[in-house]
Amino acid sequence: MIKKILITVVIVALFFSGCKKDGSVGPQAGRDDGAFAVYENNFLEGLWKLNPDWATTAGYHKYDSLLFVPDDKSRDKMVNYAKLQLDSLSRFDITTLNDANKIDYQVMQNEMQKTEWSIQQLKAYQWDPTSYNVTRTFAYILNEHYAPLAKRLRNFYQKMSNIPAYYKEAEKQIKNPVAELTALAVEQHLGGLSIFEKDYEDSLKKSNIPAAEQQQMTDKAHASAEVIKGFAEWLKALKNDRPRSFRLGKDLYDAKFKYEIQSESSPQQMYNAAIERMKYIHREMVQVSKKLWPKYFGTKPLPVDSLDMVARVIDTISSNHVSPGDFQSAIENTLPKLTAFVRAKNLVTLDPTRPLLVRKEPGYMAGVAGASMSAPGAYDKEGNSYFNVGSLGGWPAEKAESYLREYNHYTMQILCIHEAIPGHYVQLVYANKAPSLVKSIFGNSAMIEGWAVYSEEMMMENGYSDEPEMKLMWYKWHLRAVCNAILDYKVHNENMPKQDAMKLLTGDGFQQQAEADGKWKRVTESSVQLDSYFAGYKEIIELREAYKKKMGDKYKLKDFNEKFLSYGSAPIRYIKEAMLAKEVTPGG
Template sequence: MTRHRSSFLVLALVAASGLSIAADDPGGLPEDARLNALFRDYLTETFHREPLSATRLGEHGFDDKLDDLSPEAREANLQLRRDTLARLRKEVVVDRLSRPSKIDYDVFLRHLESTIWLGETFHPFRDDPRVYGDYATESVYLLLTQSSLPREVNRRNALERMRQVPRVLETARKTIGRPPRVKVETAIRQTEGAVGFYKTELFRLAGDPPGEGQLAADAAKLVGLLSDYLAFLKTEVLPRSTDDWRIGRELFVKKLDYELDAGLTADEVLAEAEREAVRVETEMSVFARQIWSEFFPGVAVPPDDPAGRSEMTRRVLERIGDDHGTADSLVADARSTVHAIKDFISARKILALPEPDQCRIIEMPEFMRGNSVAYLNPAPPLDSRGSSEYSISPPPADWSRERADSLLREYNRSMLKILTIHEAYPGHYVQLEYSNKCPSFIRLVLSSGTFAEGWAVYTEQMMLDQGFGGGDVKLRLQQLKFYLRAVVNAILDNKMHCGAMTDAEARDLLMNRAFQTEGEAVGKIIRSKQSSCQLSTYFVGRTAFYRLRQSVQREQGDRFDLARFHEAALSEGTLPVKFLPELVRARLAVTKEK
């Protein structure tokens, strides 16, 4: 999973300032320059209105400011997008654009249309108290962890932002209505993490001694305000919260179309995912049968029927899960997988790895937990010296021993290798480093979550197909289980929001169909209630990459070069997958001629 750049549909605009970009492309057409100028105007204005978006993308000219979250300001921001969309349709003649700029036009147009529709349809500042945490804590955290400006500058900007957090919390109190309970509960846990951040972690990141100086004084004030806000969430918002979290079929269908931008309907995605789930289950049973006798010597293999094959696979996976670390060692265990994976990528010429390596593996901050076990927080595209964070969340301290053990069994030593492939090498981290070098300004900053998640899932099988793990059947079974999770994500996403799937039915799907442990299943159900459509991006994106790879490889035969294919696929930005076939083939044709 990636944060912030996972989709261009997020309400907090993911965009970059044009201040550091040349005004014109001397090799482009006049209409191309007109499109880029309009985009720069839009972004420059956006950054004045939404400073946190600027920070996220590496434009540091607004790091000492925080967004105005009042209803009037948010409506003005939405109007800016409406006006920009009208200008785009009126001022830019599509037929006069070069082919690359026609793609940029489509990306920009869809971004505006989707953010306008989302802003008019959903109301997260009223219905999702989690959003305020981004402004209260993440806005400061990013300055101290990702900005390449001098530490003292980042510290000074952090102080300025901290002094504006009370305004954010006051807006939250006035704005939050009757949100879904599941979102309130996550907001409570994240706010507890925010209190802890301002008590301790802030000082480590800023390089200041705890309890001394102006930073300590301002942090103490925020601890008090956040504690009061936490009480507000617990005593006022939680009691009035609802169980109304489904968005319904009509909204899901339209939102999914914007989220995927892949030319597939919701019904088509569901039908294909259900077919693929059956295929993957069958393949898993083949590998489980190969190692049954290793775990159960002398015990008869279960009957060769659907129920028996499922039982066999589940029991083998449970035994593989026995080999796991502890809550304290989870992050270190993930770090230990990196060197072997990177060495393999280089030795087998999977693709060229980014240099220098700027990916840090860290324990997920408390105030960011509650949505997933791991994510990649990518380096911002406008700050080339910024770093990425591959964050992993150990089981929360308040979990029961049984529930914590369930999560650790899910993320056993074999699964951690697959997770690191997905999140970092050659998954999200590598892909987004390539994306940050994309020559298209628009594609540099407007990104598709379907592309990002699809690439990460594609790499899991690809790495093992190329020989990573030396043919370890246990590792292959874990990879298939991880992929089945992506497939079932799409089924869960649809049935939770389009239908009336209950928690019990969801648990049955995740645990008995997808072989997930209880801890993982509970977390995924919570995540599916808190979001919609994002869970479908993994399967749809992976299918796009996998089918394109098969098609190109068939066309090229013995001339096919895996590294060249991968680098072609990653060099055009994190763009909608509907453009992949055209752009990859065009780039491969150019590199062949050279």
């Protein structure tokens, strides 16, 4: 159950006279926290029936063996469900709910509105072939240990039955796809083949399933691999003379920003704030670089262009980096140092029972980011947290050198702060501890990414390093979040050409060419997500200042951090309302 269900008999009777099997709420439903808690459970159960793949990765395993064909009928069911839930939500009086339930109400309402808009307006199922990749869910079933191995392997087997129909329908639905997303879909599908060609069979050998049954299961896995391979080949051969542009356009961009970022600011306002932030960071970088210049360049005259001076200092410092083969081990060795610092400075309580595993980025995740965090599903409280690290294996020496200069001795530490401690890993551990499943399942990207960016600055503020080199490199790293917001807005709203994007990233952002190339690839394969870093950071900093003013002499940084994290991965605007209210009741 999602909430405490010590509900009185009267409330239960009231609720069940008005709550229907489909999760909707009738006119007699009780309009209070008890009834709302029961409604949330029905809401999620109805959602999982329509989205078994999402249910699996959220840690809800009742429907693991199901794979639905992504046809018009399934989308119509989802739209109808969204409309039904919006109607049901409207029957609750939000003013009677506690803070935790108010936030859940707003999160659920936004999710259902986004669902309608995504299916009826965005229509990514027509132009984004990456939306049809089933491999991630199969990998989750195979790799996570939430149930006995034999049970998971049999669910995997049953789920494979619909793979041929799934991809046959995908080929019908795809029309004039985005070329960049088509290439990414091919890469990801081929990258995930080992799940069916090798990993499944290896797991079967470790199980107690009879040999004859194992052979059947292996045969189906190999057949499934052929279907997936066939879909990738179909995408490669697809004649697409007039592909849809990867650029979203203003109307779709504004709507997507509204639903995904859920900010109090508009995209234009956030863009303007990013431009001002970049100017401020540039001024700070100039001051630090002037102090470092004699150390690295002696009596050599300062360049006339101050940003050129900054670039030259950064370029010199960036030569201090690990070798390609040591990149992952260097990350593993950095994490204990970060843990010790966070504890010594009492920034936030860390949970030693929740291990963080560093691993090579799985093939089915390839192509979007060089490093990422995979947290356990909302229902899998005991699941693993993974720090995914992109491999440099097979890279040309020049490209690998460029990448490692970007992730040099200093910025690699900031990467670990962002992805792990006290960034994503810590925030997501807190989110999974929060009582509310809704905030965890529908995690707000701006809150999640914003916390990671905020945590970088917090570490620097508290003296993580007294080296001016680290300060300069943090400014450079921070510019990534700022440039992300500028880039995403300009590319998708104003048709910024690649050459101007490269100038922004390598010039104003001081990024290495490999990093800039990767970011251009990312902005062609995603939209709005790149806004989440700066948008979330900006709103958290503003909230912290407001909260500090509210608390006065009672303010403590650790208290702010833990109170903020206690609300789960909710939109910052709603956390702000709760934290700045006269009577603060953290929840969910």
